[in-house]
Amino acid sequence: MYNFDFVKPATIAEAVEALSGEEAQALSGGQTLLPTMKQRLNAPATLVSLTGIAEMKGVTRDGDTLVIGAATPHAVVARDAAAHYPALAALAGQIGDPAVRNRGTIGGSIANNDPSACYPSAVLASGAVVVTNTREIAADDFFQGLFETALHDGEIITAVRFPIPQKAAYAKFLQPASRFALTGAFVAQYAAGVRVAITGASESGVFRWTEAEAALSGNFTPEAIAGLSVAADGMIGDLHGTPDYRAHLVGVMTRRAVTAAR
Amino acid sequence: MTKVTLTVNGRSMSGEAEGRTLLSSFLRDTLGLTGTHVGCDTSQCGACVVHVDGLAMKSCTVLAQDVNGASVTTIEGMANADGSLGRVQQAFQDHHGLQCGFCTPGMVMSAAALLAENPKPTEAEIRHHLEGNICRCTGYHNIVKAVLAASGQDVSGLGVAAE
Numbered sequence: 001m002y003n004f005d006f007v008k009p010a011t012i013a014e015a016v017e018a019l020s021g022e023e024a025q026a027l028s029g030g031q032t033l034l035p036t037m038k039q040r041l042n043a044p045a046t047l048v049s050l051t052g053i054a055e056m057k058g059v060t061r062d063g064d065t066l067v068i069g070a071a072t073p074h075a076v077v078a079r080d081a082a083a084h085y086p087a088l089a090a091l092a093g094q095i096g097d098p099a100v101r102n103r104g105t106i107g108g109s110i111a112n113n114d115p116s117a118c119y120p121s122a123v124l125a126s127g128a129v130v131v132t133n134t135r136e137i138a139a140d141d142f143f144q145g146l147f148e149t150a151l152h153d154g155e156i157i158t159a160v161r162f163p164i165p166q167k168a169a170y171a172k173f174l175q176p177a178s179r180f181a182l183t184g185a186f187v188a189q190y191a192a193g194v195r196v197a198i199t200g201a202s203e204s205g206v207f208r209w210t211e212a213e214a215a216l217s218g219n220f221t222p223e224a225i226a227g228l229s230v231a232a233d234g235m236i237g238d239l240h241g242t243p244d245y246r247a248h249l250v251g252v253m254t255r256r257a258v259t260a261a262r
Numbered sequence: 263m264t265k266v267t268l269t270v271n272g273r274s275m276s277g278e279a280e281g282r283t284l285l286s287s288f289l290r291d292t293l294g295l296t297g298t299h300v301g302c303d304t305s306q307c308g309a310c311v312v313h314v315d316g317l318a319m320k321s322c323t324v325l326a327q328d329v330n331g332a333s334v335t336t337i338e339g340m341a342n343a344d345g346s347l348g349r350v351q352q353a354f355q356d357h358h359g360l361q362c363g364f365c366t367p368g369m370v371m372s373a374a375a376l377l378a379e380n381p382k383p384t385e386a387e388i389r390h391h392l393e394g395n396i397c398r399c400t401g402y403h404n405i406v407k408a409v410l411a412a413s414g415q416d417v418s419g420l421g422v423a424a425e
């Protein structure tokens with residue numbers, strides 16, 4: 001890893017200031033960024049740690065919304081969201097392994113927008129709002145393809161606001177070596193209808209399966225989507241699974257999520 | 263270089279760290295605590311697990327400066343005050359929970375974190391908890407058995423070679 005200057009501000013305002021410098025980059029849990037820096041795929045001049053900013057941490061309930069600070073580690077979400085949004089807590093509790101969950105954060109996960117990451121599916125299926133230091137971004141506008149998001153340079157995610165659904169579940173087909181999702185489906189039922197987001201499958205990252213949403217909004221049972229499928233075109237093909245296999249898993253995992261939803 | 267001070271196994275210890283100095287390198291190369299092993303250096307194997315303020319973390323994927331001021335427990339801190347093996351370590355020895363021993367520091371630290379949060383885990387819970395710790399020697403059975411034994415549970419029914 002190339003060397004860099006390390007700074008650890010205590011407030012969002014100080015972090016924004018530090019990130020305005022030349023080639024400065026945010027560091028949250030480091031579980032993704034540090035490995036990429038070791039591979040020299042990334043070499044910022046300054047790393048701005050977000051782990052010392054108290055206002056970016058924690059899980060709080062605000063009426064029908066669960067607000068999660070961007071620097072909240074997965075293990076804390078798994079514990080503190082359980083009483084409010086059990087499907088989200090369960091997703092956080094299945095990320096990687098315990099040591100990764102103690103360090104990795106929701107903000108880092110969604111800023112990174114890995115096509116196989118778990119959190120983007122929950123954010124999109126919940127119609128959550130990504131709050132940054134300057135604005136609020138709807139989930140539908142936030143994720144813009146492989147490792148691409150609506151974030152500008154130096155913009156910091158400070159929190160994510162999740163509307164709490166009536167019922168929801170995340171079904172993850174584990175890629176056992178990486179522990180990421182080979183394909184994962186997050187299904188959430190709201191008064192306004194059902195939302196379904198799929199991760200791990202598409203070459204353009206997390207996406208909404210709108211046909212399944214329409215069918216499930218009328219009839220929230222696995223049978224309602226038994227006849228639906230997605231095209232293998234544009235699905236990821238690698239040594240772990242072909243595009244056909246992933247397209248098949250989209251249906252299977254969505255049905256499992258509907259069955260498990262509570 | 264920046265001065266980093268940690269409370270390591272109950273003792274205050276300081277050293278100089280660059281921005282890029284990993285907690286694993288700081289412990290091993292600067293503080294001389296080589297019990298913490300670095301296996302993959304890519305966050306996969308768990309050999310480098312230590313406790314930071316009571317939480318298990320992969321020290322190869324944490325910057326030393328980012329945990330400045332924290333309390334860190336390493337494998338050296340798992341022994342009893344008189345230098346004899348601690349409860350979890352002794353169970354690994356008693357139940358052949360290691361062969362080459364490379365993964366053992368991380369295994370013991372992950373196991374200790376589990377037992378702190380769940381004093382009587384089931385076999386399935388132990389296997390699940392050790393997901394991020396890779397061992398290429400033992401086949402895991404005796405590690406699981408050692409952790410069960412360390413929790414004071416009966417392991418005679420496990421049917422795995424030991425003793």
Ligand SMILES: Cc1cc2nc3c(=O)[nH]c(=O)nc-3n(C[C@H](O)[C@H](O)[C@H](O)COP(=O)(O)OP(=O)(O)OC[C@H]3O[C@@H](n4cnc5c(N)ncnc54)[C@H](O)[C@@H]3O)c2cc1C
Pocket residue numbers: 025026027028029030031032033034050070071094095096097100103104105106107108109110111112116117118119151155156157158178179180181305306
């Ligand atoms: C062994 C292993 C297994 C894993 N398994 C899974 C899994 O099953 N599912 C899964 O989803 N993930 C998995 N991960 C990834 C893990 O969840 C990471 O913690 C996460 O993707 C990145 O979060 P972080 O806090 O570590 O971010 P970092 O690595 O610190 O940062 C990642 C990127 O986001 C940027 N960033 C960080 N925080 C912010 C912010 N608040 N605002 C703007 N930009 C920001 C950084 O600049 C960087 O570009 C795994 C990781 C490992 C090492």
Ligand code: FES
Pocket residue numbers: 299300301302303304305306307308309310311320321322323
């Ligand atoms: S050396 Fe840290 S996880 Fe392998």
Ligand code: FES
Pocket residue numbers: 359360361362363364365366396397398399400
């Ligand atoms: S005992 Fe050799 S790697 Fe585990």
